[in-house]
Amino acid sequence: MSIAESFLSLHVPGRPLLMPNAWDAGSAKLLASLGFSALATTSSGYATTLGRLDGQVTRDEVIGHSAALVDAVDVPVSADLEAGFAASVADVGETFRLAAGAGLAGGSIEDYAGIEEDTVYDIDAAAERVAAAAAAAGPDFVLTARAENHIRGRDDLDDTIARLRAYQEAGADVLFAPGVIAVEDVRRLVEAVDRPVSVLVLPGGPSVPELAAAGAGRISVGGAFAFAALGAAKRAAEELLGAGTTGYSDLAAEGSEALRAALS
Template identity: 60%
Template sequence: MASAFLDLHHGDTPLLIPNPWDAGSARLLASLGFQALATTSSGFAGTLGRRDGRVTRDEAIAHAAAVVAATPLPVSADLENGFGHSADEVAATIVAARGAGLAGASIEDYTGDDADPIYARDAAVERVAAAAEAAHRDGAALVLTARCENLLHGVDDLADTIARLQAYQDAGADVLYAPGLARTADVETVVRNVDRPVNVLLRDGGPLVAELADAGVARISVGGTFFYAAAGALVAAGTALLAGDTSFFAGADAGRAAAARAFD
């Protein structure tokens, strides 16, 4: 599964990889014709009534396994910072991810501490190397995505972001990802300076899918956006009901029809 998943990063067009938040949303998205799925840490946390970053390793792995079981598509898991600061803890998380049947997983360099948000580069590289060794042990069993979180946490330094991605590539990452890239020129610069497939997070007001394709992006994801869109629809429907408005039935009818096609 990992080999087939990696092959999807080398097509003529970017791999569009949506982010379901449970088994039902995974099956709905699979029914639309997507070729792969990825979990979302923020979306999953939302299903538990929590903010992003407040999920345990065991919860994340169990959730990933449920998404894997929901469809035959390859699934990559958002495993945040590997649920530990040490390289050994990150490796243990990747071993658990392999046991969940995942085709891929991502590890980021965000520490979880907003006062000191990004791991020092040497420590970050050590963590990626440990993850890569665990992911590729006994063959390429897991596609490892290494994430540089600079741009999401106030480190607006494209040169450092690229240097980190290059170091993560050298440490064994299969795919590179710097969420927060907002300009086509910056995306092009990143793609030009690395030798691995690049994932880009689609952003409101940012480059469109076609522009990212022209920039050489291999994979495009949406993170927690679909979950928040669904949450927004729920809030709108609830607000309408409180006001005596039943216009939400139109959306419900479309959803019911989609579920009938996707669910057993």
Template identity: 60%
Template structure:
């Protein structure tokens, strides 16, 4: 890893200590990454669901090699720090998760996230011990050269257990995670409970019902991401445009197209 890459990772971590939360949107390809960076966002993160959609697949249907190549391409497209959504590390074994982190560093990533979801319908979450061992292995591989985000996935699997979520995040903190993340939390009280229970920056996923940025700032949230929502907003605009053309035979979508085209011309220089 070059000194410049190491410095970028440290710059990324420092962005979590600003006066307001780091707004970190999630591009789904190199072009959307360049455009978002041109709009002034200081860091970006890939989205597993958004990337899968570009391949005509659902979330969870992308391989380790595909995710790593995609994240590296996004990182190479812009000068801002990029963190990769690596789902559960694409492996159960801690050593394999560590290997992915080392590959991410070699691929120019400034950060990555590892979740405690197994990917199995019958047993969706790792037990706390194995989950913590996986984060510890990832943290050892990162060694300050990459910002490691540890995710507790309870709320995405209909397990609204705040106490267990906090216990997991605390264990991940002790294992060496740099940032903590419990996607699915929308209650201000729950978010406050998480933030005050740990000593690491906390990321919140912007969902329907999530408090606005100003309120999250008051709650002590350090970072806000959007997951696949920008990617699917773009697909929603595509559906509307295609439906208008098919059903009405009109071209009202051209106004939104002109806005996108102008943004692209400004960004892609």
């Protein structure tokens, strides 16, 4: 079984793959050591390591970053490849050819045209881009197609279902609509398509067992772990600047011990 086949086999509706998002090689090694069976990159989390915001990273940087995570761990890695870092269908294909060449088990393509245009591609254009990605990446690559409308101010579940159906016909192996988290909506998505459905867990949303019961095949966290780490650093810095104490030491020791174990 190839890496991609093994990766896809982990997507079991009702017993979803928990796939956290690593933001550098160290976090990837740590997460893999804790027992996760596959990892994803995070566009927002990686951007913070470069001192930038999400959407401000180049294709070459993301491919290099993805290759570094692949080299760091022995579990499948799937990359957030945004909208393919390209306007043209041909260039989308090139992005996914490079992604497959980097050793990734899979990657995602979204239908959001980008911050400058602030629009979602129409269904036919988006499906054509999914097809180009699937053809360029080849069969040994798990392609995830993302419908972005719910996180781009277009809260329309019927449109989401129509998009995901078109994307599965275009060659997507996994379907993802970030922002769709209500149990009844997830269940409706699962019942409407013939591919595993990935769900992004969000604050205040359903728990993993609830999403599993709705039929989710994969669950990820986006940039949440990366920003949790930054939040911990911020609190430690504020404590040092304010009270001048080191109450963060226990957490730092925990992190140091965990990383040493991951690297041993």
